[in-house]
């Protein structure tokens with residue numbers, strides 16, 4: 001009995017609490033466990049949502065292009081091309097391959113922006129020989145099945161051109177810093193006069209707020225989780241659009257008051273004058289004029305900050 | 311007619327006959343399956359002869375028309391009971407059982423993609439079919455299979471290939487009898503042995519017998535084996 005009180009038997013079990021962690025954090029183990037579980041549940045939920053989105057986009061793109069003649073694969077309609085690029089963002093190359101299969105099942109050319117039916121030569125045999133009349137380097141033996149995915153070799157190339165630009169990382173695992181994939185088409189929509197004016201108008205609208213909004217949208221699209229940012233609500237970013245009523249105007253040298261712009265003309269890049277520097281100067285001057293300056297070197301840093309603060 | 315032509319015609323007829331026999335066997339198996347799950351079917355429907363089958367489904371061109379191979383069945387009273395949610399102190403008014411009329415369809419299309427699957431789902435929903443069984447003669451694209459969980463809140467879709475149904479696997483002598491336990495029986499079993507369900511051995515949702523019985527996650531099946539030494543003995547598995 002004496003022995004027992006003097007010397008407690010040593011437990012072979014681990015201590016139930018970890019003083020090192022419990023000291024630094026006020027949360028209990030249960031709370032932390034719950035947070036971790038919640039985090040993983042959110043990830044799974046996100047993944048499910050993105051996968052569903054990809055499925056629905058695939059379903060939509062089976063019936064593309066929506067626009068009829070004069071548009072075709074070599075000159076797709078701007079609207080179809082735009083939607084195609086946007087819907088494709090969360091796609092993995094394997095998702096894209098599935099889209100080709102689905103289009104083929106419905107007898108469409110594998111290239112999403114092509115209105116033609118796919119090629120079916122009906123003949124037997126597993127292989128086809130291409131480029132018999134051309135140079136030796138064009139000569140190819142191709143599996144018939146592979147060939148019949150498209151209406152033409154051009155469309156096969158257009159499809160591949162898009163495929164290599166798709167991210168190999170699943171959309172739910174992509175880093176926030178990973179820039180939005182901007183998919184280029186081998187044959188972009190041909191510019192018409194109307195679309196040039198449209199582009200100019202857009203150019204004018206590229207103010208700071210719209211570009212940052214676009215960046216945010218790009219990021220959301222890239223992640224494939226449009227709703228996600230809002231739901232997590234880590235930041236509450238309010239974007240105030242600049243009111244622009246002036247119509248787009250092409251830059252011109254015949255401008256009467258060109259002399260007014262001479263001092264900034266050297267800053268002009270392809271007709272666009274960056275407003276960043278001049279505005280900062282103006283604000284700097286205002287601050288000085290206000291005479292509220294306590295010391296002379298009005299924190300250049302903090303002032304710079306105000307330029308990108310929303 | 312030359313002997314060569316006669317030969318060709320005879321071969322074609324034989325090929326057609328083989329195709330018809332294949333479809334008849336799949337038709338029989340899927341009926342047995344639906345009956346074994348507890349839906350109401352008459353013996354004449356289940357045990358249709360090859361001749362009757364051909365008379366019923368052969369089209370003008372002499373081949374069996376898959377398009378016409380469809381049927382539906384309602385759960386029997388016994389099935390309603392088996393799937394019933396028990397009345398307990400915590401749950402005095404339990405939800406009605408998650409079963410209903412089943413629709414079975416053979417698909418003629420040579421490839422099954424998103425569009426075909428979506429059309430099937432829409433047909434089931436529009437006609438209030440609780441469950442739909444789609445039988446195809448080709449594989450279904452991976453993208454089309456993803457439609458199934460996406461519409462799970464509206465209708466349950468199960469897919470089989472004709473090849474899956476050429477023989478009824480549950481009739482094989484090495485496959486023991488699997489019986490689905492009702493929720494009451496399941497609770498009683500776990501209480502009797504003081505077990506949590508996760509302590510039971512498992513059967514996968516994708517197991518051929520689980521697919522045959524249309525088992526769902528969390529259900530328990532009783533497996534009855536015959537043994538020369540011990541007579542019949544039962545074991546239990548949890549579907550995961």
Ligand SMILES: [Zn+2]
Nearest residue numbers: 109114151155
């Ligand atoms: Zn094409």
